[in-house]
Amino acid sequence: MQEISGGIGNVPGFKSAGISCGIKKNGKKDLALIYSEKPAAAAGIFTTSRVKAAPVLYCQGILPSKQIHVVLINSGNANACTGKQGMDNILYLTEVLAGHLKVSDKTVLMCSTGVIGAPLPVDKIETAIPALLQNLKSGDNPAPAEAIITTDLTIKQAAVRLNIQGREITIGGMAKGSGMICPNMATMLAFVATDAQIKTGVMQDALQAAADKSFNRITVDGDMSTNDTLLLLANGASQVTLSPADPDWPLFCAGLDLVCERLAQLIIRDGEGATKVIEIRVEQAASREGALRIAYQIANSNLVKTALFAADANWGRIMGAAGAANVDFDQHKVDLWIGEILLVENGVGRGKEVENQVHEILKKADVLIRVVLHQGDKQATVWGNDLSYDYVRINVDYRS
């Protein structure tokens, strides 16, 4: 397995485009297209919020499918909480796009991200579709990755190449997301494509497993969005057919996992106003679920996040958050490590000198926190951010 530069455009048989259609007031790109001439099998994972955007409901109605030709994506407008009109707008736009491409409506997916509650500017998108199609190109193309971002500071792409059955296959993807990333991929869009051929049912399982190890383990502020979507498209252009019975199946899954992990890491590194990436590992727990709950409670604690922003070795807040997770453990057995330093032993701090050492470690951009419960053999890891003045600034300014 080899990581390569680029993203979804680098997958053979897929074309991509990204342009500005005028939804974003600043004139930045806001409309993207992924296109496969050969119909692709497609699977999706969506927000579990009870308030789902129209494009989520639309895609859920179509997927899984063996016949997807195209995914239309806009940023700047979430088309969420837009009622019947929101769905009608999707039906209209997907029909227009299908007409241009001379494919069936049901082969067209649409995803949106941006402000909730504003009507989708259908005219702007419809007017831009011919130009969008003209911009479609094969190969390396950062334009669609640019067109799907909102408050993100960077575009997010990842790709790998695998050698399977003597042939080369590629898995490539792009994502957007920087705030609201927890625990179920909130305000995140991610698109992964491959030129392998895979059955839709199997694809769904592989995608869920990859998401559980990547997008579902990152948290910026504990919220979950109306629009979260992760799509996997497989068009079979490599003429390599894969199934779990295949000896190379684990290699394919490892490639899919890696692309999802890379994209998730790019999202967490771009967390709104974040200055640090925090990896929280809860070890020797009685259950994996309990470990995960404790890790999330720590990662989402504003008190922990502000202390980390200040590089303050205020381990009491970490212990406090762990205790608040509603998971049984013995506080007198807990060890807490920051990087290579044991900061708390058997639930008791190791003193000012150790705290000063940890203060130096906490100044770095990457921090590993390990909470060892000495209770069992299960563990869980999540990634989070610190909470800075800029987090407040970005989220105060978002609509203005």
Add this chain to the structure above:
Amino acid sequence: MQEISGGIGNVPGFKSAGISCGIKKNGKKDLALIYSEKPAAAAGIFTTSRVKAAPVLYCQGILPSKQIHVVLINSGNANACTGKQGMDNILYLTEVLAGHLKVSDKTVLMCSTGVIGAPLPVDKIETAIPALLQNLKSGDNPAPAEAIITTDLTIKQAAVRLNIQGREITIGGMAKGSGMICPNMATMLAFVATDAQIKTGVMQDALQAAADKSFNRITVDGDMSTNDTLLLLANGASQVTLSPADPDWPLFCAGLDLVCERLAQLIIRDGEGATKVIEIRVEQAASREGALRIAYQIANSNLVKTALFAADANWGRIMGAAGAANVDFDQHKVDLWIGEILLVENGVGRGKEVENQVHEILKKADVLIRVVLHQGDKQATVWGNDLSYDYVRINVDYRS
């Protein structure tokens, strides 16, 4: 029932004191005492965190009791995550205090709040005990309420007078807390006293009911602390004995509820860096528990809180938070009211003009958000705050 000024000192038969013993570096008061010559029945409610401070474990070991003479409280040091030494320090100090007062050790309670993990400065407290006892006085006394606060901007007291069985009885209390107040009274200490005589078992139920309507309905940042404690002391000095069989019992409970509500409101109004108090009422829900979960999800959403700080009528974030609460409802039936204005009808926003009206309402210090689910007849209310730059500043600076 009549609200009166003052707090715990105004309850007949109780004396109180508050002084500085040097735990707080700035020389502010940090040691308080509540004393009843007549032994008081006492009940307590404590943090449900799995990481409990030594004073919580200590008080839980003694309560309920019919024989409490004195509560010693320090601020500036939580005596949490301090291991065996933490408990030994309490046993030593309560013995010293009991010796001075010539009462049994088991009649002395101790509570702490402040930084987690630092050893309790036993010498400073022991040295100050004679001065503390000399300061004990009957009647109106803000000194103990000052001595228990940490990052609070104001002291918090409340009291009511009731006419029962032709006699006057008083219920008075004091509290501290401004951050970390959710959902189980995090980083909150509250002490309520009455001169009624009540059985301990009955007291526990009445206190739990009052807490569920007050301290357990406020949230500042979703964290829960190691030290949360609510104590009720009843010394019977009024010679009025009360039980649930008594026709005046509901009046007593209403008085207790009111004192707890007033104290809880003072805490939420003092939320760290908060500029607004937000009341979130979820109505016409299928279950009270579901309504409560949705209300908390909204109240604890950093995205909602930053929008409210900006007075931004960004109702999409409120809808998004409601949807993320993992409670079933139909998004197309939801109405959202801000104050007297219907902002979202059947899940869809009512337009820019309405948003502009709401923007004006959101500039006020008190905001009522009503989420009407049209699903059933249950409801729940919680109180929260906005999230300001100052929240980050206060929590970044806390230990420096």
